[in-house]
Amino acid sequence: MEMLEQVVARKQTTALMIITCETLRDTAGVLKEAQREILLLTLVEKLKSVLSPRMILAQISGYDFAVIANGVQEPWHAITLGQQVLTIMSERCRLNVFNSVRTVALAWRCFYGDLTAEQLYSRAISAAFTARHKGKNQIQFFDPQQMEAAQQRLTEESDILNALENHQFAIWLQPQVEMTSG
Template identity: 85%
Template sequence: MVAAVVMVFVFIFCTVLLFHLVQQNRYNTATQLESIARSVREPLSNTILKGDIPEAEAILRSIRPAGVVSRADVVLPNQFQALRMSFIPERPVPVTVTRLFELPVQISLPIYSLERSANPQPLAYLVLQADSYRMYKFVMSTLSTLVTIYLLLSLILTVAISWCINRLIVHPLRKIARELNDIQQQDLIGYQLALPRLHQDDEIGMLVRSYNLNQQLIQRHSEDQSDLVMRFPVSELPNKSFLMGLLEQVVTRQQTTALMIVTCETLRDTAGVLTETQREILLLTLVEKLKSVLAPRMVLTQVSGYDFAIIAHGVKEPWHAITLGQQVLTIVNERLPIQGIQLRP
């Protein structure tokens, strides 16, 4: 695709350049013809005014064609051809080239009398015609050169543009693809790509930043979902799954601890008595009371709607556990004011 686009644009460039060079050569040829015509205009004017045809022919023969002039004509104002002098034999030129580049190149220079008059009229016109075959050879030489330039320039630009695309686009994308392909399964969520050094503010940099941002959002959402899965609704206490994980750690580490189960039947019995809001207030109040008697190292979990479990880290003696149980019973048996209602758990 890159090569096709490059070839089209280089072809247009070479075509424009070809016509420009041919037009410039036409202008130079016309300038030379005009210079030659002006050099013989005065003597030719005298001979035409005298009607001396042999002298006029001699003047035309004195023109040095220098490979440029192929024919010289003297045409009267009534379009009658008075004289014609050929300098170079005409050689065939393809009709397509003749029409395309408007060959042959010729100029028409009026010849006036040397005597000044109020309304000067040309005595005749000197028409000089350039060699069409010489122009044809120039066109073909220029065309062959431009074809060579076209092929070389297309090759160079194709290689250069392809190298730049590979360097700036393909290689960074390939590196990102390989990096994503090599991500371990456990590192997939929240993985952050390294921002390429040369792509801080372009589309590839935007792609990397968008991917990293999306991964951060996915990781945050996953963490929130994990927290919701591992916590009990309303109270936001660790649930039974979290409790089992903690107990496995305790067993694995062979730690000495105490496990205490607290059942609050009031939470179960008030299901049809209190409103949902009142039951939530009751639950949160009870949770706060239980937390108030626990040490910072101890963990309070909720395993059901009305059952709680306490992992009492640091309790090594049975009497420590008994004392903690009595404190829990005391705090649980206190009256709970719930919107004007005194409840005893």
């Protein structure tokens, strides 16, 4: 986060890409630690191969990466880089036990000097969740409507939970009977 704060403080036009590798998450309990380490190192090398030297790659969780894409000023550049990342991340990785094909979700939020580092990060993460929900190997840019949809979902969920706690819900079962057989 410190690197992102520095970029934001300098008001540099950049983009933040969140890369979620579902395969790393899915293999957490399956692979031995050494195999998972090989897979992780292979993924990092593949990612570094498509990033320019100005870009910063960081692992932000057990299966998520962030790229501070310095120099990315236009959405088409972000899309091109995203497609390159999807291509290399989707290639098979030969491990001792099996061939691994990765499922990836990419999310982008471009920065034009209008956000704090925390806002930039949270919006990129929001786009990552949207990309995950859309399915395998998706590229998703942050859209303000995502925040509205997320807020609406949270409000609805809260309303439902409150209604359940206050016994404001009733479940009515309607038996269905086959008319021909009774």
